[in-house]
Amino acid sequence: MPDPTEVRTVACVGAGVIGGGWAAHFLARGYQVRAWDPGDGAEGRLARIVEGAWPALTELGLADGASPDNLTVLPSLAEAVDGAGFVQESAPEDLAVKRSLLADIDAVTPPGVVIASSTSGYGMTEMQTEAATPGRLVVGHPFNPPYLIPLVEVVGGERTERWAVDWASAFYRHLGKSVITMDRELPGFIANRLQEALWREALHMVANGEATVEQIDTAITDGPGLRWPVHGPCLTFHLAGGEGGMAHMLDHFGPSLKAPWTRLDAPELTERLRDDMVSGCESASDGRPIAELVAERDRAIIAVQRAVAASRSAHDE
Amino acid sequence: MPDPTEVRTVACVGAGVIGGGWAAHFLARGYQVRAWDPGDGAEGRLARIVEGAWPALTELGLADGASPDNLTVLPSLAEAVDGAGFVQESAPEDLAVKRSLLADIDAVTPPGVVIASSTSGYGMTEMQTEAATPGRLVVGHPFNPPYLIPLVEVVGGERTERWAVDWASAFYRHLGKSVITMDRELPGFIANRLQEALWREALHMVANGEATVEQIDTAITDGPGLRWPVHGPCLTFHLAGGEGGMAHMLDHFGPSLKAPWTRLDAPELTERLRDDMVSGCESASDGRPIAELVAERDRAIIAVQRAVAASRSAHDE
Numbered sequence: 117m118p119d120p121t122e123v124r125t126v127a128c129v130g131a132g133v134i135g136g137g138w139a140a141h142f143l144a145r146g147y148q149v150r151a152w153d154p155g156d157g158a159e160g161r162l163a164r165i166v167e168g169a170w171p172a173l174t175e176l177g178l179a180d181g182a183s184p185d186n187l188t189v190l191p192s193l194a195e196a197v198d199g200a201g202f203v204q205e206s207a208p209e210d211l212a213v214k215r216s217l218l219a220d221i222d223a224v225t226p227p228g229v230v231i232a233s234s235t236s237g238y239g240m241t242e243m244q245t246e247a248a249t250p251g252r253l254v255v256g257h258p259f260n261p262p263y264l265i266p267l268v269e270v271v272g273g274e275r276t277e278r279w280a281v282d283w284a285s286a287f288y289r290h291l292g293k294s295v296i297t298m299d300r301e302l303p304g305f306i307a308n309r310l311q312e313a314l315w316r317e318a319l320h321m322v323a324n325g326e327a328t329v330e331q332i333d334t335a336i337t338d339g340p341g342l343r344w345p346v347h348g349p350c351l352t353f354h355l356a357g358g359e360g361g362m363a364h365m366l367d368h369f370g371p372s373l374k375a376p377w378t379r380l381d382a383p384e385l386t387e388r389l390r391d392d393m394v395s396g397c398e399s400a401s402d403g404r405p406i407a408e409l410v411a412e413r414d415r416a417i418i419a420v421q422r423a424v425a426a427s428r429s430a431h432d433e
Numbered sequence: 434m435p436d437p438t439e440v441r442t443v444a445c446v447g448a449g450v451i452g453g454g455w456a457a458h459f460l461a462r463g464y465q466v467r468a469w470d471p472g473d474g475a476e477g478r479l480a481r482i483v484e485g486a487w488p489a490l491t492e493l494g495l496a497d498g499a500s501p502d503n504l505t506v507l508p509s510l511a512e513a514v515d516g517a518g519f520v521q522e523s524a525p526e527d528l529a530v531k532r533s534l535l536a537d538i539d540a541v542t543p544p545g546v547v548i549a550s551s552t553s554g555y556g557m558t559e560m561q562t563e564a565a566t567p568g569r570l571v572v573g574h575p576f577n578p579p580y581l582i583p584l585v586e587v588v589g590g591e592r593t594e595r596w597a598v599d600w601a602s603a604f605y606r607h608l609g610k611s612v613i614t615m616d617r618e619l620p621g622f623i624a625n626r627l628q629e630a631l632w633r634e635a636l637h638m639v640a641n642g643e644a645t646v647e648q649i650d651t652a653i654t655d656g657p658g659l660r661w662p663v664h665g666p667c668l669t670f671h672l673a674g675g676e677g678g679m680a681h682m683l684d685h686f687g688p689s690l691k692a693p694w695t696r697l698d699a700p701e702l703t704e705r706l707r708d709d710m711v712s713g714c715e716s717a718s719d720g721r722p723i724a725e726l727v728a729e730r731d732r733a734i735i736a737v738q739r740a741v742a743a744s745r746s747a748h749d750e
């Protein structure tokens with residue numbers, strides 16, 4: 117297999133929002149990108165996605181030699197993977213399609229080249245069933261837009277070999293991504309489970325006439341959404357506990373887990389879960405005192421609000 | 434009742450993280466703040482919270498005459514509300530405490546002055562049962578820290594009079610807040626229901642050893658959390674649908690609502706819910722084309738990432 121830092125050419129299979137976003141990301145990092153999509157109009161769609169992303173990517177800083185011209189759309193899958201040191205599959209979310217496509221990609225891709233699926237929620241175990249050499253198949257789940265959001269969740273299936281998970285994690289890190297390498301399969305992985313719980317609650321509220329789309333979006337953009345780029349949900353609540361941190365927060369607000377604040381039942385707040393949350397927050401914050409985290413959060417919230425306002429007014433001018 | 438714009442003095446009842454945060458906010462906006470808390474050490478705690486918040490508030494810009502010196506901690510509730518044109522109650526989340534305290538505040542506050550509770554989840558209907566004049570009691574639910582996060586959710590109980598809900602909404606808007614005025618009570622209001630669904634899923638994952646505190650926080654800060662200050666969950670998915678927007682997104686990803694991506698079951702995706710989501714996104718985005726929203730999102734995500742990075746490195750220097 118190639119060294120993750122020595123790959124120069126990647127193949128993108130699928131030219132939707134995610135496949136196109138990956139292509140833009142690889143192009144901006146200076147790679148040759150070979151793309152294939154069986155659908156009509158794939159070349160035009162890819163070009164529009166890359167064109168739409170390029171101002172942002174230019175603003176962020178392009179790698180040496182990066183150019184939209186390094187994108188080649190090929191007429192067949194075999195030609196697309198030819199010479200690629202990595203393959204990113206971003207087909208529609210349909211298990212039968214993924215299974216068959218991953219087997220096809222596997223059949224034409226040289227041994228030792230890792231093939232990653234952008235799937236939002238299927239496990240690799242259920243997707244790799246038809247592939248001849250499933251050991252190099254991994255999930256590499258990005259977030260939209262893949263050319264800007266750093267997170268990639270990497271996880272293998274039962275027949276994936278460990279080296280492929282490690283190789284993909286190293287490759288994405290080399291690309292500048294923030295990688296979570298998961299040790300076990302979990303439907304929806306981590307970020308989508310969190311996001312999906314929120315989304316389902318939102319859909320219930322609209323379905324029941326309890327809130328409008330606009331109220332739901334304002335509730336997030338002007339509320340907790342301003343904190344989440346700086347501190348995730350755990351550290352956010354660590355700070356909500358005041359000087360007592362997560363321990364005080366759970367002791368104080370723990371009973372509200374029994375309240376019908378969402379349609380999702382909470383787990384039992386056992387001593388063990390409480391202690392895991394408390395020690396997890398200590399560790400995630402490097403044991404920094406609450407006052408220091410509060411100051412960090414405050415600086416960041418102000419900066420985030422200004423950044424969003426400026427990016428809106430830049431548009432209005 | 435006073436005009437919302439003519440209030441000069443507010444009373445803060447409760448000196449925890451939220452009560453102290455409200456005090457800091459009112460002080461920064463130039464108000465005289467009269468505070469009371471029956472607990473030990475309230476004066477010192479309040480002073481520390483205001484001191485911790487002041488650099489951020491100064492950076493944001495103080496109103497004329499704003500000063501931490503305008504905070505007076507009084508020895509009794511009656512003295513605290515004396516002369517106040519508005520009362521914000523931020524006692525611990527305990528229904529019996531809230532009921533009794535709101536009745537006590539009501540008893541000593543002049544008629545026509547609105548009394549708002551910071552409760553995170555109780556309905557005003559269940560909290561106003563012991564008050565003699567419940568018509569001026571409303572929920573005014575802020576987000577931590579109340580001196581920076583704009584969102585305030587305003588909702589009355591069954592015995593609340595409409596003028597009080599309108600008055601509180603106008604007063605918070607005058608303070609610069611982003612106000613959601615709810616027409617009906619809903620446990621946890623809107624933002625907390627969304628946030629709480631995500632939080633409960635996080636607790637389940639930690640309880641089951643499926644993810645660590647650190648992985649959960651990274652999944653949000655480096656993933657969907659970067660989009661939420663600019664577009665809420667609905668517009669985020671409107672963009673995930675590509676040129677087809679929310680309609681394409683629901684038609685494409687709708688089936689995944691049946692998948693076990695979270696422990697929260699989704700509602701049935703009826704034609705009506707689909708259409709409500711599609712028209713809601715059209716309305717929330719003022720019908721702007723997806724490409725324009727994508728450009729806005731991209732500018733904002735870059736700016737948000739830079740803002741967070743800068744606020745961290747400012748600290749490290």
